[in-house]
Amino acid sequence: MPDMNRRIFLCVGLAGLSACSRRRNSLRKLRVAAPLGLSLSSLHLSLEAGFFKEAGFDVEILTITRSPEALAALAGNKVEVLFAPQNVAILNAVIRGLPVRIVAGREFISADCRRKAFLCGLRKNFPNGLLDLSVLKGKRVAASSSISFVHFALEEHLKTAGLTLKDVTVLNLSGPEAIAAMLKGAVDAQLLFDESLLPETGEELVFSRSFAEIHPNFQYGLILYGQTLREADIRIGRRFLQAYFRGVREFQRGRTPHFLKEFAAYYGVDSGKIEKLCRSHFTTDGSLDLGSLKVFCDWAFNRGYIPRPVEPSELVDLRFNVKANA
The missing domain is CATH 3.40.190.10 (Periplasmic binding protein-like II)
Structure with a gap:
């Protein structure tokens, strides 16, 4: 490495x-x-x-x-x-x-960037996708360890479905660790900052709307x-x-x-x-x-x-x- x-x-x-x-x-x-x-x-x-x-x-x-x-x-x-x-x-x-x-x-x-600061998960866990984030209630979501823009973005996403951070379990993971945890089933979804960071997993992924749709x-x-x-x-x-x-x-x-x-x-x-x-x-x-x-x-x-x-x-x-x- x-x-x-x-x-x-x-x-x-x-x-x-x-x-x-x-x-x-x-x-x-x-x-x-x-x-x-x-x-x-x-x-x-x-x-x-x-x-x-x-x-x-x-x-x-x-x-x-x-x-x-x-x-x-x-x-x-x-x-x-x-x-x-x-x-x-x-x-x-x-x-x-x-x-x-x-x-x-x-x-x-x-808005020119396709996806920034968005939620993603596995299709097998969210068969109807993540455009309606009410499906995250009670779920485990990976985000960074510091209270930063990522946590703000996560809560702003959740607000679109009438949820708050209290409605999910936030796990302090980021980077490759968060992606690995999602693929292993240790977390249900993650707040990912850039879609280019997603490796080829062989799993079908689903995504929320981009943060640009919430706060352009x-x-x-x-x-x-x-x-x-x-x-x-x-x-x-x-x-x-x-x-x-x-x-x-x-x-x-x-x-x-x-x-x-x-x-x-x-x-x-x-x-x-x-x-x-x-x-x-x-x-x-x-x-x-x-x-x-x-x-x-x-x-x-x-x-x-x-x-x-x-x-x-x-x-x-x-x-x-x-x-x-x-």
């Missing part, structure tokens, strides 16, 4: 070793934490294509799967940048006064800065975003990073299938949809996940993304 937890890029070749060292020494080190997922494709493309180096950065991408741990690393200056979906840990961090803020939007639920263009993917970048020269934070969104635009044009092949191998799916995934769900200029933030904040408060209401203005630092598309 490829090492998906840490990617280290080295200069190669004895002739260029001293020059390589000089170049690296002149770059500003930035550690970027992110959960493992297809959404990292554009981040890895920016790294592999040298866009970050051109902007003056030596970027290291670290995988942190749990949102609370990722926020703690960002607040403790162990990483400078965090790529994350909307999640309750961000809201609680800001409520506690930690110096972390959302600086740019990254991904949204695009809902923005879920975010970029956060910690104290280090927020207190540095503002041009540094802007340069990072400019380099990243340069990679986003290249990815949307069809350029594919090697990371995708490694990711496909990790999930056990065909790399060709992964490379054909929908690419229209990336925000290309860093713009933030405060309306999406508001919807998630209200959901978190109403569910009792945060101690007080939170306004989107409390969560964001808009100084950096003004010229991300420049």
